[in-house]
Amino acid sequence: MSPMTTANMTSTASMTGTAPGRPDLLRLAVIIGSVREGRFGPVVSEWFAQEARNHGAYDVDVIDLAEAEHELPVAFPEFDKPLPPAVKAVHSALSRRLEAADAFVVVTPEYNHSFPAPLKNTIDWFHAEWQAKPAGFVSYGGMAGGQRAVEHLRQVFAELHAVTVRDTLSFHMAWERFDESGRPRDEGSTAAAEGMLRQLEWWGSALREARAKSPYGSAV
DSSP states (O other), X not given: OOOBBTTBOOOGGGTTOOSOOOTTSEEEEEEEOOOOTTOSHHHHHHHHHHHHHHHSSEEEEEEETTSGGXXXXXXXXXXXXXXXXXXXXXXXXXXXXXHHOSEEEEEEOOXXXXXXXXXXXXXXXXXXXXXXXXXXXXXXXXXXXXXXXXXXXXXXXXXXXXXXXXXXXXXXXXXXXXXXXXXXXXXXXXXXXXXXXXXXXXXXXXXXXXXXXXXXXXXX
C-alpha cells in the first residue's frame, strides 16, 4: 500500500539551527517523536526533511528528541519556581529552536493507538512556541500506519492554538516501504509530501505575516 494523504485514503545546515537563515524562507522544524532504540523514525524523517529542502520554501531544522541535548524530565517543577540549571539549559535551547520555527512537522510512530510519551512530554514543556503556527504530520507503523497517533496529536495541537493542516503522510508497514538508500519505494510519496508542504507553506506564510502585524499573545 502506498503512502496516503487524508485527501485520498489517507538543511543539514540547519540541523542545530537556533537562528533563522534566509529571511525569505519559512523556518520548518521537523520533530522526530520516537526515542526508542532501533527506531525507524530517522529513516522517515531524513527523507522528509530532504523533500522539504527540495521544495524550496523552507529552511529546515531537524529536532531529534532522542538526542540527550533535548531530554526534559517527566516531572514538572512547581509553578513559579526556577528550573534547575541543567534543565533550564535544555529547555532554553529547545525553546529558541521552536520559537524560531514558522511551521512544524511531527514524525511519529503509533504506540497503543496514540503517540509516544516522550513526544507528549516535550510538547507539554512549551506553550507560546507553538501558538499561531501550522503543524503537519508524517506517521508510520504497522497496518494503521500511525494514523491514530496523528488524530490524537491534532487535538493536542488545537489546545496549543496551533493549526494542523489537512493532509498527512502515512506509511503502513513502513520498514517494507523504504529501500536501502532510505527512499520510499512508491514514487507517489514525493507527490504526497509536496502536497502537504504546499499547505504548510500557505499557512506558514499567512500566520507569520499575521504574527508580525499583531502578536498572537494579545488574543489569548
